[in-house]
Amino acid sequence: MDRKLAKHVAREAFRSGRNLEELLPLLREHCDDGEHDEYRRAIAMAIFAIQNELLKKVFAEHPTLEDEIEGDIRTYGRLL
16 A cells, blocks of 8 residues: 555544544433443444554554654644
């Protein structure tokens, strides 16, 4: 995979994780504690899978991309 496509995949992986995280306050508001806990764990597992399966591959192939993305997150609080 070329670097430009790898960066796009990484962006989408981070965006997916962020979208899943944004569900948590809504779930807390409308689910009982047990149900919220189940969803919270499921979301955490989904985010882990995205990071472990997608980002790990992308960063293994393009290690400088990982540094660039981490720099963006440190500077701007998000991936640009």
